[in-house]
Amino acid sequence: MDLLDRYLQAIEFWLPKRQRQDIIAELSEDLRSQIEEKETELGRKxxxxxVEAILKRCGSPLTVASRYRPQQYLIGPTLFPLYRFVLTVLLIGCVVPRFLIWLGFLLVDPAHRGYLHMENMWVTILYFAFFTTLAFAIVERSGVKLDDLGHWSPRKLPPLRNPNRIPRCNSLFEIGAIAVFNVWFVSMFWPRPVIDLYGAQITLAPVWQIFFWSFLLLATFNLALSGTNLFRPHWTRLRASLRLVADGLGAGVFCWLLRTQVLVRITVPDLEPAKATVLTNLINTWMANAFWYAIAISVMILAFDVYRVVRLNTASRSTLSRLAHA
Amino acid sequence: MSQSNGNHDLFENLRLELRRGCLSLAVLSQLRTERYGYTLRKALAEQGIEIDEGTLYPLLRRLESQGLLTSVWREEEKRNKRFYRLSPEGKVILKQLVVEWQSINASLNGIL
Known part of the structure; x- marks a missing residue:
């Protein structure tokens, strides 16, 4: 039934959110009945x-889903789901990078607030929306048939999504990144009276020892967690909770570091001591200013971690409930 | 070649238009007794009216939203199925439609 589930999943993607579950349940029942009847007739699975032949006769996912949508005028029901998808992707692609650039300017130098005129963004959004709509309206008017554009096959549908699966490439990337970070961090920031950072002599407050060992411990713990995820690529409640705790501690320590004025002195060859003092104060100020942004980013990361734990708990409860009723 | 394709598309569009109203009538008539989607399709097919699932279910939804059908989810043979039947309003409308259909049919038979 893998093919059937993938087919239903592909249809579900294009359906109106509020009716998705209902429509899929009904369609699933019909297709399963057809398959069962055929199996009874043939006396085998x-x-x-x-199964592919049955699904092909039913129609491509986009065509089937489009029949459940109300009639559109400028852009017809077959093209409309695709239009919405493309528009959303384009608008996100337009808004997010600009927002990040704006945030970056704010973090680097709060005096540049408003440097990047955000009002320009609305004009860009309007352009994107207009030209996307225009392009789709032209396609609609020209009568291009979506089904004819590609040789659709149920076998080519994407595999079933499993939000609890951890892609191995993610785990490998994490392991690589943490390992490189650990080596660099230990070689550069091992607690000592004066740290030599690419020619600059940096003196850190004694409290740095606490930060150093905290970061190292957390990074090593995350390395072990990513290693486990590589070989057992599915989130469990335990590992999701451990990731939440590790991220929480990491965020806490990092935010604390930003508020600590940990940088005591910087000495750079060819830089006058007075300017070096100004630079030291500037970096400490930047770090202090970044505190609330770090809090905001930490909250987003932790919210995602919490969501993962809640999702696993909910899935576990519904499985137990199904078993209890079986 | 393109003229031939154009004619075929035009015929298909007209055929679909012609069928659309007839299908609503056929579906309503079969739902005097309660049925779920799959058995409804089979019942219609036995009467010579083939209707695919992609057409039937959106049609059922539309008829239900217009108040002509009522539906209920119920478990049968260990699976949840949505059973449809005519609503009181649907019964009235069906009677009117049958009269209308017979009138059109008689007229068309005279013309054709």
């Missing part, structure tokens, strides 16, 4: 090719 259907092969993938036979």
């Amino acid at each position: 259907l092969e993938d090719a036979e």
